[in-house]
Amino acid sequence: MLKAVSIPISRTISRYSKLISSSCDRFGSFRGPLQSPANLTKRKLVTDLKSQTRFSSSANTMAKSALVLIADGSEEMEFVITVDVLRRANINVVAASVNSAGPHIECSRGINIVPDLPLDEAIKKGPYDIIILPGGLKGAETFAKDAHVGKLLQQFEKEGKKVAAICAAPTALKQHGVFKETKLTSYPSFKDELSAGGYPYSDDNVVVSGNLITSKGPSTAFEFALQIVEELEGAEAASNVAKGLLLPR
Amino acid sequence: MLKAVSIPISRTISRYSKLISSSCDRFGSFRGPLQSPANLTKRKLVTDLKSQTRFSSSANTMAKSALVLIADGSEEMEFVITVDVLRRANINVVAASVNSAGPHIECSRGINIVPDLPLDEAIKKGPYDIIILPGGLKGAETFAKDAHVGKLLQQFEKEGKKVAAICAAPTALKQHGVFKETKLTSYPSFKDELSAGGYPYSDDNVVVSGNLITSKGPSTAFEFALQIVEELEGAEAASNVAKGLLLPR
Numbered sequence: 001m002l003k004a005v006s007i008p009i010s011r012t013i014s015r016y017s018k019l020i021s022s023s024c025d026r027f028g029s030f031r032g033p034l035q036s037p038a039n040l041t042k043r044k045l046v047t048d049l050k051s052q053t054r055f056s057s058s059a060n061t062m063a064k065s066a067l068v069l070i071a072d073g074s075e076e077m078e079f080v081i082t083v084d085v086l087r088r089a090n091i092n093v094v095a096a097s098v099n100s101a102g103p104h105i106e107c108s109r110g111i112n113i114v115p116d117l118p119l120d121e122a123i124k125k126g127p128y129d130i131i132i133l134p135g136g137l138k139g140a141e142t143f144a145k146d147a148h149v150g151k152l153l154q155q156f157e158k159e160g161k162k163v164a165a166i167c168a169a170p171t172a173l174k175q176h177g178v179f180k181e182t183k184l185t186s187y188p189s190f191k192d193e194l195s196a197g198g199y200p201y202s203d204d205n206v207v208v209s210g211n212l213i214t215s216k217g218p219s220t221a222f223e224f225a226l227q228i229v230e231e232l233e234g235a236e237a238a239s240n241v242a243k244g245l246l247l248p249r
Numbered sequence: 250m251l252k253a254v255s256i257p258i259s260r261t262i263s264r265y266s267k268l269i270s271s272s273c274d275r276f277g278s279f280r281g282p283l284q285s286p287a288n289l290t291k292r293k294l295v296t297d298l299k300s301q302t303r304f305s306s307s308a309n310t311m312a313k314s315a316l317v318l319i320a321d322g323s324e325e326m327e328f329v330i331t332v333d334v335l336r337r338a339n340i341n342v343v344a345a346s347v348n349s350a351g352p353h354i355e356c357s358r359g360i361n362i363v364p365d366l367p368l369d370e371a372i373k374k375g376p377y378d379i380i381i382l383p384g385g386l387k388g389a390e391t392f393a394k395d396a397h398v399g400k401l402l403q404q405f406e407k408e409g410k411k412v413a414a415i416c417a418a419p420t421a422l423k424q425h426g427v428f429k430e431t432k433l434t435s436y437p438s439f440k441d442e443l444s445a446g447g448y449p450y451s452d453d454n455v456v457v458s459g460n461l462i463t464s465k466g467p468s469t470a471f472e473f474a475l476q477i478v479e480e481l482e483g484a485e486a487a488s489n490v491a492k493g494l495l496l497p498r
Binding site for chain 1: 324325326329330332333336337344353357358359360361362363436437465466467468469471494495496
């Protein structure tokens, strides 16, 4: 299902990007290579993805990549904080819409966001190092019902890859029967449902259990995103991004 | 410049909205009246705005309204957190694009957001109780250069109305010569510029000086937005929203 399309970039470019993107505002419009597919047409995205492979000849470093799902009713803060923080860490993020007919996603508080690609097209651009599910009840319900999302989650678990979910989204893990009996957290109102589903429940803001990263809600989204950065790029990278956010870590 | 179009809603509806929107996920897709103009066509928005006045006959409560600016290069977390948190408090938010040609705004980390209206059309839907400027260097530069934004800020200051700015955006206040000699804060890298411009500088996360509310950056955006809620709707409203965000206040 997931085709192999590697997206390496040079270590030099990656380090330079990290250096200057650590400041929130002075370089607010800077993004490293491949970090802004949202404004590209699909054709241009493909071209740019291919062009980046030129950097691979002189580097052993692979840029990490993340597939972030979004659907109507997704919590916009949880989605945006996650994508923004990961891009500050030079992680290649593709925001993929699930079961959406329109050109944009209507999030839970009425903010409309243009996804990078529909999920089926985003999958073709893989593989990804992590799949991330933001919260928002209606969006999480869509993730829980969608067979493609279920197949992806099962595949990621089987291949020993990372999965992250916040707020209402851990319920989609239960629905698709993945990461069974793995400790997790969620928005508190889903504690009973997840506990009854056999998931040992934690009240911590962020829980890392093997390849599963979960978190509680909007105000823990920064911690959630920084933990994902730490899991993918290491503690120093997370610390550097946190400094730019003015968030001691 | 600002026409008077009042948007009152009934106290009953307002209370009900507050009650059920305090939960982040269970009612993730709920929004009170007028809280989701982003998905409406301009014509539909106008119709809906007018239809809401029907509620005014049985209520003395005026819903508060906020004009939030957005431009290419705006910091998407600061924009989204502010709009989302204010809508959770049942404040009527209009997200107005400044100097944008396209159908959506490309934010600082490549997330594309569809604004509610261009600024000139949004102004006609006023008056607003507050004007809010998110950060992001390029977006803040656009706000600083735009004559309409300058006129609005000067008008708000003259009329004793509230203005809020975060991160790089306080530099736009200096550029337009408003709130001179008023204590403020910003992203730390603008401290020297603002101090030299005659603004007493504070290192606090959020600073309220009369009608001016300022804040430092992405990680202080929740505090910033909740302070705006407190200024417009009171401490209890801010506390209720904070609970839904899982943010003790």
